[in-house]
Amino acid sequence: MLTVTGISRSFGGVYAVGDVTLSVAEGEVCGVIGPNGAGKSTLFNLITGHLPADRGEITFLGRRVDRLPPHRRARLGMSIVFQGARVFRGMTVRENVMVGMHSRTRAGFVAAALRLPRHRADEREIAREADLALDRVGLAEWADRAADELPIGQQRALQLARALCARPRLLLLDEPASGLRGGERERLAALVEELRASGLTVLLIEHDVAFVTRLADRVVVLDLGRVIADGSPAEIRADPLVLAAYLGQAS
Numbered sequence: 001m002l003t004v005t006g007i008s009r010s011f012g013g014v015y016a017v018g019d020v021t022l023s024v025a026e027g028e029v030c031g032v033i034g035p036n037g038a039g040k041s042t043l044f045n046l047i048t049g050h051l052p053a054d055r056g057e058i059t060f061l062g063r064r065v066d067r068l069p070p071h072r073r074a075r076l077g078m079s080i081v082f083q084g085a086r087v088f089r090g091m092t093v094r095e096n097v098m099v100g101m102h103s104r105t106r107a108g109f110v111a112a113a114l115r116l117p118r119h120r121a122d123e124r125e126i127a128r129e130a131d132l133a134l135d136r137v138g139l140a141e142w143a144d145r146a147a148d149e150l151p152i153g154q155q156r157a158l159q160l161a162r163a164l165c166a167r168p169r170l171l172l173l174d175e176p177a178s179g180l181r182g183g184e185r186e187r188l189a190a191l192v193e194e195l196r197a198s199g200l201t202v203l204l205i206e207h208d209v210a211f212v213t214r215l216a217d218r219v220v221v222l223d224l225g226r227v228i229a230d231g232s233p234a235e236i237r238a239d240p241l242v243l244a245a246y247l248g249q250a251s
């Protein structure tokens, strides 16, 4: 589904991501882990197009996408949940999911501004889709509550619902477990498992090794911008290079 070949990006002459090659197969959960500063967020931004690459190729569903802007990649089926994304205060949970869906409607901005009947029909359709997404992430009964009243774990689920409304093929999650406690982490992991079971492909970038190795079919390990290991969670846990990279950080 996704192939990244020899992608590189430097800042001030230092490679944040250097010659990284990886692929994600349809239906799998692929994890990317690495110690602080390993280049995980940079790699994520290169894949989504929020950062241009110095070199390398990215193909998605058989198409070269590395020159496309982020919204074109999104339209092809990449949906992103950014690290630490917030909810919009003063809006309900449903309205939070509806934000951003208006650009896809038939009636468009003018009809919305004038509140024409076409716009009202669009609003109903968008609300219906938002409710379906909320149901998928287990938030249906919270739809009319203020979004900022949700506990943080459910705010993460809300962000997933927003990403699902774009009907993605590939879901990119940047450190979704950060700031979550034990029980919330468990619920998020179960949710990612459910989404995978429903046919979504997931690329998961995480600092939390236990969270990734529990969920991922395959794990790619970055250190200092380079891939140092690529294999099953069991292979990764036993890899001396991986252990050294993490122990190096702890010392």
Ligand SMILES: Nc1ncnc2c1ncn2[C@@H]1O[C@H](COP(=O)(O)OP(=O)(O)OP(=O)(O)O)[C@@H](O)[C@H]1O
Binding pocket: 011, 012, 015, 016, 034, 035, 036, 037, 038, 039, 040, 041, 042, 043, 207
């Ligand atoms: N916009 C930028 N300008 C300059 N240097 C940057 C920029 N973004 C990242 N870097 C550098 O690139 C390297 C990789 O950073 P990156 O944030 O991708 O790592 P990471 O693995 O996501 O780390 P963390 O787990 O701490 O989020 C770091 O040395 C960082 O300082």
